[in-house]
Amino acid sequence: MNIQTSDIKAAIDALEPYMINTLSGFVAAPSVSGREEPAAEFIEQELTAMGLEPERILLNNDLLKDLPLYACPCDPDNGRYNLLARFVPENPTGRSVLFNGHIDVVPTGPESMWTHPPFSPVVRDGWLYGRGSGDMKAGIVCALAAFKALENLGAQPAGIVGFNAVLNEEDGGNGSLATVHALQNALSKARLTDFDAAIIPEPFAETLLTAQVGVFWMFVELTGKPAHVAYMNKGVNPIEAGIAVMANLKELEAEWNAPENRHPLFKDEPHPINFNLGTIQGGEWNSSVPCTCTLGIRIGFFPDRPVEEAQRIVSERVRTTVARANEALTVSIRFEGQFGPGVVFDLEAPPMKALAQSHAKITGEEPRRIACTATTDARIFRLMSDMPVTCYGPVAKDIHGIDEAVSIESMKRVAGAMAQFIVDWCGVQPRT
Numbered sequence: 001m002n003i004q005t006s007d008i009k010a011a012i013d014a015l016e017p018y019m020i021n022t023l024s025g026f027v028a029a030p031s032v033s034g035r036e037e038p039a040a041e042f043i044e045q046e047l048t049a050m051g052l053e054p055e056r057i058l059l060n061n062d063l064l065k066d067l068p069l070y071a072c073p074c075d076p077d078n079g080r081y082n083l084l085a086r087f088v089p090e091n092p093t094g095r096s097v098l099f100n101g102h103i104d105v106v107p108t109g110p111e112s113m114w115t116h117p118p119f120s121p122v123v124r125d126g127w128l129y130g131r132g133s134g135d136m137k138a139g140i141v142c143a144l145a146a147f148k149a150l151e152n153l154g155a156q157p158a159g160i161v162g163f164n165a166v167l168n169e170e171d172g173g174n175g176s177l178a179t180v181h182a183l184q185n186a187l188s189k190a191r192l193t194d195f196d197a198a199i200i201p202e203p204f205a206e207t208l209l210t211a212q213v214g215v216f217w218m219f220v221e222l223t224g225k226p227a228h229v230a231y232m233n234k235g236v237n238p239i240e241a242g243i244a245v246m247a248n249l250k251e252l253e254a255e256w257n258a259p260e261n262r263h264p265l266f267k268d269e270p271h272p273i274n275f276n277l278g279t280i281q282g283g284e285w286n287s288s289v290p291c292t293c294t295l296g297i298r299i300g301f302f303p304d305r306p307v308e309e310a311q312r313i314v315s316e317r318v319r320t321t322v323a324r325a326n327e328a329l330t331v332s333i334r335f336e337g338q339f340g341p342g343v344v345f346d347l348e349a350p351p352m353k354a355l356a357q358s359h360a361k362i363t364g365e366e367p368r369r370i371a372c373t374a375t376t377d378a379r380i381f382r383l384m385s386d387m388p389v390t391c392y393g394p395v396a397k398d399i400h401g402i403d404e405a406v407s408i409e410s411m412k413r414v415a416g417a418m419a420q421f422i423v424d425w426c427g428v429q430p431r432t
């Protein structure tokens with residue numbers, strides 16, 4: 001069956017209202033990590049409406065906890081689930097692909113800072129605004145639109161096309177881990193061997209990912225000695241010690257970013273290694289030396305360093321700084337939340353080259369390649385399977401910030417490239 005690139009573009013153009021409506025409904029289903037149910041229900045309905053039969057893959061941390069990529073969770077399982085749907089042609093003659101996207105979003109920050117409420121999506125000047133619009137509900141909608149565009153052209157994939165909507169990406173990664181584990185252990189109708197390639201439509205501006213840093217979260221709990229401020233020197237202040245800890249970690253961050261210490265794929269990034277103090281808790285009120293201080297820190301590191309080594313180096317720095325600040329301080333460190341080594345992706349693998357060519361056919365330009373200074377679920381596929389994987393998704397702005405938005409034109413280009421990829425990689429047959 002012959003489908004021209006111009007046909008794909010026209011079919012995607014016609015789907016613009018569908019894409020806007022679907023993404024709006026998806027964004028309006030709030031799904032901060034740990035409480036993803038509204039978005040899971042929404043996408044379950046969408047997949048069902050497409051004639052697919054989404055399977056619920058339950059998050060069961062007891063099943064996952066001994067896997068090397070398991071991240072100590074911030075939230076209980078609570079019956080939360082991924083949704084995995086497959087289109088399986090009656091007579092498969094082609095290759096296959098899995099589109100994998102996370103439905104969880106990060107916290108919004110104060111709603112008063114948003115121009116429009118974060119879960120009340122609006123379209124303005126070609127952008128769709130709302131928490132999770134860019135990161136990464138738009139990418140999931142692009143994959144659905146690619147499939148629909150081919151349907152509207154009277155075609156269907158000649159190989160299996162899968163859609164996996166996962167939770168818990170932003171603060172762990174156990175969502176994708178649960179699906180890959182289920183696929184590998186016959187815990188789902190689908191099997192890992194169903195898929196020849198995985199594409200994760202994260203909002204990286206139509207680039208292909210060559211590598212990503214490793215990331216872990218740590219919580220540093222400092223305990224000091226409370227005292228009346230009138231006799232402050234009798235006390236030991238753990239919050240002030242926490243400030244010293246962070247200052248010292250920033251020196252380590254600068255060391256790891258130094259040109260001579262860089263992984264070659266990250267040499268052109270302005271600041272690839274980021275240590276972020278994301279939360280700080282402690283103290284009772286202004287006139288007491290506080291009892292405790294807890295720092296919530298995100299650490300990045302290059303792919304050539306094992307995650308356990310990065311954790312050891314950072315922990316040693318923390319302990320040394322605390323001991324130097326005051327011997328009376330006690331410190332405990334726990335690792336919880338995001339946890340994953342850095343990885344390099346093979347963009348010369350045949351499906352990845354096909355994806356680059358699909359992008360070029362739709363846009364007229366070869367896609368740029370980037371090394372990502374954050375982590376993505378691509379590590380799970382890269383390290384637990386032989387399946388080539390990368391990220392490829394639309395242009396977005398202010399993800400994890402205020403007034404997050406995604407470009408609708410970019411969504412159309414990405415959906416077009418995905419449809420072209422299905423045509424070129426999986427092949428198409430007349431729709432049955």
Ligand SMILES: [Zn+2]
Nearest residue numbers: 102135136202
């Ligand atoms: Zn994301």
